[in-house]
Amino acid sequence: MxxxxxxxxxxxxxxxxxxxxxxxKGFETKHMKDVALWQPLLLTVGMALWLIYGIMLKxxxxxxxxxxxxxxxxxxxxxxxxxx
Amino acid sequence: MxxxxxxxxxxxxxxxxxxxxxxxKGFETKHMKDVALWQPLLLTVGMALWLIYGIMLKxxxxxxxxxxxxxxxxxxxxxxxxxx
Numbered sequence: 001m002x003x004x005x006x007x008x009x010x011x012x013x014x015x016x017x018x019x020x021x022x023x024x025k026g027f028e029t030k031h032m033k034d035v036a037l038w039q040p041l042l043l044t045v046g047m048a049l050w051l052i053y054g055i056m057l058k059x060x061x062x063x064x065x066x067x068x069x070x071x072x073x074x075x076x077x078x079x080x081x082x083x084x
Numbered sequence: 085m086x087x088x089x090x091x092x093x094x095x096x097x098x099x100x101x102x103x104x105x106x107x108x109k110g111f112e113t114k115h116m117k118d119v120a121l122w123q124p125l126l127l128t129v130g131m132a133l134w135l136i137y138g139i140m141l142k143x144x145x146x147x148x149x150x151x152x153x154x155x156x157x158x159x160x161x162x163x164x165x166x167x168x
Binding site: 003004007008010011012013014015016017018019021022024025026029031032033034035036037038039040041042043045046047049050052053056057059061 | 087088091092094095096097098099100101102103104105106108109110113115116117118119120121122123124125126127129130131133134136137140141143145
């Protein structure tokens with residue numbers, strides 16, 4: 001594995017993991033009042049585009065990280081709509 | 085500008101803008117109780133690595149988007165620590 005790919009996988013793991021604590025916190029507290037709805041909305045659409053960009057560049061770290069993060073942000077949207 | 089670069093800039097604009105509403109909301113409410121601290125922490129470190137990755141790939145959309153988003157997440161960390 002090249003240095004570039006390694007950095008990509010470490011970067012992707014961290015930004016992917018970054019979206020998990022908020023989701024866990026949301027499920028635990030069932031309270032999302034301080035969380036801005038626009039954040040997961042814009043990130044979901046933006047990450048769908050980064051995913052296309054990663055596919056065009058044939059960069060697997062970008063493809064995997066953006067797929068996972070996009071799914072996390074979609075869960076956050078649902079939490080925000082359900083828990084408010 | 086190629087299709088790839090255009091998609092990259094649109095993707096980068098959306099994910100960058102995605103971090104702004106939370107920061108505005110934080111400044112307005114001065115209340116960050118429902119926001120998980122781990123999110124901006126992990127995203128800041130991860131985006132620093134995506135920035136290096138973008139520099140290695142010489143992909144300007146990745147360089148600009150990750151620089152801006154990293155700065156936004158650093159502000160969110162400070163807000164979370166100050167407002168709690």
